[in-house]
Amino acid sequence: MTSPLATLAAACGLSATLAWSQAAAALTVDEQVQKDLHFHIAELAQDTYAGREPGTAGEEMTIDWLVEHFAALGAKPGNGDSWLQEVAITAVTTDPAAVLAIRGDAFNADWAYGEEMMVSTQQQVATTGIAASELVFVGYGINAPERGWNDYADVDVTGKTVVVLINDPGFATQDPALFNGNAMTYYGRWDYKYAEAARQGAAGALIVHETDAAAYPWEVVRNSWSGAKIGLTAENRHRDKLAVEGWIPLAQAQRLFAAAGRDYAADKAAAAHADFEAVALGGMQASVTLNNNLSDRMSHNVAALVPGSQHPDEVIIYTAHWDHLGVRPGDAGDNIYNGASDNASGVAGLLALARQFLTGGERPERSVLFLAVTAEESGLLGSKFYAENPLFPPEKTVANFNMDNIAAGNLGRTHDVAVVGYGNSELEDYLLRAAQRQGRVVVQEPYPEKGSYYRSDHFSLAKVGIPALYLTNATDSVEHGKAWGDARLRDYVANHYHKPSDEYDPAWDLSGAAQEVLLLLEMGRELTSSRDFPEWRDGVEFKAAREASLTP
Incomplete structure (x- = not known):
């Protein structure tokens, strides 16, 4: 039974809403909009x-x-007689105890979740990961036939983990004739890079974070990629996605390339040209296990119609x-x-x-x-x-x-x-x-x-x-x-x-x-x-x- 106090509170809330819904006659449209925004x-x-x-x-x-x-x-429900459109989602929360292990002939590093790397997955499974997965640098990770560009040409990355630069060659060169010059194209986005790596058969992808190219600092990556990773619930539980989607800070990338006997700056510069060829990173391998907590939920779009x-x-x-x-x-x-x-x-x-x-x-x-x-x-x-x-x-x-x-x-x-x-x-x-x-x-x-x-x-x-x-x-x-x-x-x-x-x-x-x-x-x-x-x-x-x- 609803308590008298709850009934009173509900009535007060309704009264406040009705009062808000009545526009103040003395206000201009601009003033009313500002008032609504603040409210x-x-x-x-x-x-x-x-x-x-x-x-x-x-x-x-x-x-x-x-x-x-x-x-x-006075709006009407936008979905028939409902205000809501149901959106089935699955939250995948990766245990932050995950460690990205990088191994090479003379290199041994265990990178911690948070400051040294971020890893997650779109796969809606309890456990996934990569084990001794060969690292391959694929430049910007772009396959754009209409632009005569394919960073995956003549390389098989099946089961491997690709290392990818953020943004696209237009930004890197500031050449207005290359991609869209300074303006990022969709090929420069992290979601494109992960999707293309999956289409190429890779098991994982590590994007190198640089603040200027990404347009936000590492802290944004850390905050945005920790906690629950939410996706539309998929019948195949997104097993067609990468097992591991990750980011590494620039300093980690520089260490990785140096350990593989390569120069990060030189390889990055080479990747800004259409004749770039992907290169294996000197036998370096990556391993990480993602232990995930899964939660299937129902979320909602709200639709109001005039x-x-x-x-x-x-x-x-x-x-x-x-x-x-x-x-x-x-x-x-x-x-x-x-x-x-x-x-x-x-x-x-x-x-x-x-x-x-x-x-x-x-x-x-x-x-x-x-x-x-x-x-x-x-x-x-x-x-x-x-x-x-x-x-x-x-x-x-x-x-x-x-x-x-x-x-x-x-x-x-x-x-x-x-x-x-x-x-x-x-x-x-x-x-x-x-x-x-x-x-x-x-x-x-x-x-x-x-x-x-x-x-x-x-x-x-x-x-x-x-x-x-x-x-x-x-x-x-x-x-x-x-x-x-x-x-x-x-x-x-x-x-x-x-x-x-x-x-x-x-x-x-x-x-x-x-x-x-x-x-x-x-x-x-x-x-x-x-x-x-x-x-x-x-x-x-x-x-x-x-x-x-x-x-x-």
């Missing part, structure tokens, strides 16, 4: 949510909050991931990864947008879906599941607008707005018009070498052909200038990204985040009242999938 970030980034790890009590609290507040605004008044079968999708990294019991001190900016801010943006679509006058002619997805931090899993199991088919999905980490650095208002994947689609034409009305300019993302286009949930939808736009933090601060904004963003990445210190502060200046939300609102409203289907630009890798989906 939801403050809630979702509390310690009681325990870092919003999928499949935990923190998830239950998160999805309850989202459903309650979408409903209070049905279109004229064309309800056509949809504009706004996405943001609700999850973060949870709790790391082994960490000293604060071990809750609250993810206030990453990505309570993006989820707050969904709710702020929902308010505007539901209270801003006439109902949109096309439907609008607000999709808060799970397990982005584990490899874009929630959006991947949605792309494979869409609530609206891709050919009826007009566009996707993604919000991720929109409060990073708390830069305030900026003169510019940055596009990740600049030049990809006609959605930038809509952005240009909206930005001009804000008195702002559109620029390329500040750090294209980070490969951010392949690191958030819009990428899952882009891969099935849906034009997707992802904005990121521009740095030309209205109040303080560009140098200040650059320094603020660098500080966030170095000291707060994927760290427990990504916590909410009521003093945050969210006016810049509100600028982004208002741009996305204006673009969405324009698209909902038109018959346009924006296209990818010529030469963009997602264009063929879009054209195929639109072909009768």
Whole structure:
């Protein structure tokens, strides 16, 4: 039986939600958006949510909050009569006692989990590993026939462990004619490198971490790859994946190459050329056993819908991931990864947008879906599941607008707005018009070498052909200038990204985040009242999938 106290608490909570759902008449739209952002970030980034790890009590609290507040605004369930889309996941937690043993004729090293290496697996099995697996350096680990590039040419890596450089040759050489020059391609991403190594038959892969090339320090690798490794539950338990997916710091790689009688810098330089040939590392072998704790869980995407008044079968999708990294019991001190900016801010943006679509006058002619997805931090899993199991088919999905980490650095208002994947689609034409009305300019993302286009949930939808736009933090601060904004963003990445210190502060200046939300609102409203289907630009890798989906 529910206690009177619990009933009172529930009633008070409902009353608070209903009060929040009523927009303050005296506030401008901009002020209301900022108020909504503060309200939801403050809630979702509390310690009681325990870092919003999928499949935990923190998830239950998160999805309850989202459903309650979408409903209070007047949205409808987005999955039939349900607000939720079930996403079956398996958490694989590797025992941090794992030791990576490297052996050679005159070399004997046991590298410890954490500072000297990180290892994990996507295989959903209790025990896996490699034993006396020959180490082979395969450069950037890229097989790209369309670019005349194959680092695996004329080498058999079956059962071996490949050592791979992060990023791609374009970044290494800064040659704009090579790959995409300074801007990372998908070939530079760690998930591509592991997947290609598995396709080549390797047993394991060790990526060499360099801070500039990876675009984040070793601490991000350590924090992101410890704890539970979450994947979509697979019937084959992902036995087709690598037994060991690992990272090693630059210093360890240099020691390894020297022990194999090679020069790391020289081999790295050689790998930046198309005629590079993979080399065995002097008989060096690697062994490690991964003892894993497995937990099959049910996670959820949250889907809230504003049905279109004229064309309800056509949809504009706004996405943001609700999850973060949870709790790391082994960490000293604060071990809750609250993810206030990453990505309570993006989820707050969904709710702020929902308010505007539901209270801003006439109902949109096309439907609008607000999709808060799970397990982005584990490899874009929630959006991947949605792309494979869409609530609206891709050919009826007009566009996707993604919000991720929109409060990073708390830069305030900026003169510019940055596009990740600049030049990809006609959605930038809509952005240009909206930005001009804000008195702002559109620029390329500040750090294209980070490969951010392949690191958030819009990428899952882009891969099935849906034009997707992802904005990121521009740095030309209205109040303080560009140098200040650059320094603020660098500080966030170095000291707060994927760290427990990504916590909410009521003093945050969210006016810049509100600028982004208002741009996305204006673009969405324009698209909902038109018959346009924006296209990818010529030469963009997602264009063929879009054209195929639109072909009768």
